Amino acid sequence: MVEGKAAIGTKAVWAGEKEVLVHHSTQVPVMVGVAYTYEDVDEWYEVAIGKRPGHIYGRNTNPTVQAFEDKVKGLEGAEAATSFSTGMAAISNSLYTFLRPGDRVVSIKDTYGGTNKIFTEFLPQINVETTLVATGDHDAMEQEIAKGCKIVYLETPTNPTIKITDIERMVQAARAVGAIVMVDNTFATPINQHPISLGADLVVHSATKFLGGHADALGGVVCGRKELVEQVYHYREINGASLDPWSAYLLLRGMKTLKLRVKQQEKSAMAIAEFLQTEELVESVFYPGLAAHPHHDIAKKQMDGFGGMLSFSLKGGMEAAKILLPALQYAHRAANLGAVETTYGPARTTSHVECTAEERKAMGIPDGLIRISAGIEDTEDLVEDLKQAFDVLS
Numbered sequence: 150m151v152e153g154k155a156a157i158g159t160k161a162v163w164a165g166e167k168e169v170l171v172h173h174s175t176q177v178p179v180m181v182g183v184a185y186t187y188e189d190v191d192e193w194y195e196v197a198i199g200k201r202p203g204h205i206y207g208r209n210t211n212p213t214v215q216a217f218e219d220k221v222k223g224l225e226g227a228e229a230a231t232s233f234s235t236g237m238a239a240i241s242n243s244l245y246t247f248l249r250p251g252d253r254v255v256s257i258k259d260t261y262g263g264t265n266k267i268f269t270e271f272l273p274q275i276n277v278e279t280t281l282v283a284t285g286d287h288d289a290m291e292q293e294i295a296k297g298c299k300i301v302y303l304e305t306p307t308n309p310t311i312k313i314t315d316i317e318r319m320v321q322a323a324r325a326v327g328a329i330v331m332v333d334n335t336f337a338t339p340i341n342q343h344p345i346s347l348g349a350d351l352v353v354h355s356a357t358k359f360l361g362g363h364a365d366a367l368g369g370v371v372c373g374r375k376e377l378v379e380q381v382y383h384y385r386e387i388n389g390a391s392l393d394p395w396s397a398y399l400l401l402r403g404m405k406t407l408k409l410r411v412k413q414q415e416k417s418a419m420a421i422a423e424f425l426q427t428e429e430l431v432e433s434v435f436y437p438g439l440a441a442h443p444h445h446d447i448a449k450k451q452m453d454g455f456g457g458m459l460s461f462s463l464k465g466g467m468e469a470a471k472i473l474l475p476a477l478q479y480a481h482r483a484a485n486l487g488a489v490e491t492t493y494g495p496a497r498t499t500s501h502v503e504c505t506a507e508e509r510k511a512m513g514i515p516d517g518l519i520r521i522s523a524g525i526e527d528t529e530d531l532v533e534d535l536k537q538a539f540d541v542l543s
């Protein structure tokens with residue numbers, strides 16, 4: 150393990166790898182074996198019951214997967230981490246680990262569409278009450294939390310409206326009623342935001358996004374307090390949404406460049422946001438780095454940078470988006486984000502495709518909202534590309 154005092158970029162390169170290296174290799178091996186063999190039956194038993202370190206069966210643990218978990222643990226400053234086949238598996242398994250019929254969750258209205266579906270569709274089916282407050286209305290959040298709840302679930306910045314919630318303030322309210330605070334840190338990444346140091350109990354990631362960074366592996370991870378993560382691990386080892394070792398390797402490799410990527414991505418996101426502000430065909434721009442963003446001060450306080458995600462809406466709505474998006478040269482028009490390539494996508498086709506137009510409206514998502522995930526291309530090229538696409542539109 151890398152010393153706790155190392156800076157975040159150093160941890161991204163070194164954390165979690167040493168214990169898994171074999172044959173003097175400098176790189177973590179992809180261990181594809183499903184099971185582990187023991188000549189000594191007593192040793193096998195002791196590993197199986199957790200008395201000795203080691204591996205038994207791939208659904209439970211795997212050395213490559215463990216290296217990935219340990220790197221996330223190091224980056225987030227967590228006591229423990231456990232991984233999943235996708236980000237949604239990390240989120241749903243963590244919620245189902247702790248929630249029982251009769252419990253209550255307080256969250257925000259515009260979490261990622263899949264998460265929102267868990268709150269509005271699946272949890273009510275098992276008699277768990279979910280109260281979703283307008284994102285950014287901290288007073289209302291505090292009032293709802295004070296009524297009592299098992300989990301306070303936050304996502305900040307949010308997908309796709311890039312709203313910010315004050316984590317420390319919500320942690321204080323949650324502590325007063327003994328609630329667990331979970332934070333989806335996918336958009337901010339551990340380069341820019343450390344929910345655990347702000348008091349959160351659990352942090353979740355869609356590792357598919359910035360952690361992996363190359364849009365070639367799905368994965369999810371939850372980390373935080375050991376006592377809680379162990380319960381989530383137990384739920385996952387039985388229910389089975391384990392991370393595949395090949396994906397773990399790709400995610401691990403991607404994470405080594407996390408800091409370099411995120412810093413370039415946020416430089417471009419800021420430049421794009423500033424350009425969009427000047428463009429007369431644009432209705433609104435959502436980026437927490439802009440002084441005009443309603444939560445700019447909170448973002449400045451709790452983040453080390455404003456990240457690579459932004460969104461905007463066009464005065465011409467979806468019809469204008471249908472002209473603008475095909476005119477872009479350096480952009481995937483795709484449902485993913487956080488990759489090295491710049492990616493554009495309307496919320497109604499990507500993050501909130503599961504929701505009806507009315508549901509999106511209720512969440513404060515304009516119909517023609519377009520989300521941008523800035524890639525690592527040269528900033529000037531991305532701004533120029535957008536300028537020429539606006540020329541086509543006008």
Ligand SMILES: Cc1ncc(COP(=O)(O)O)c(C=O)c1O
Pocket residue numbers: 235236237238261263304308333335336354355356357358367368369500
């Ligand atoms: C903020 C956020 N959390 C969770 C998820 C779900 O992740 P996955 O697609 O890996 O299941 C997404 C997916 O876009 C997301 O944007």
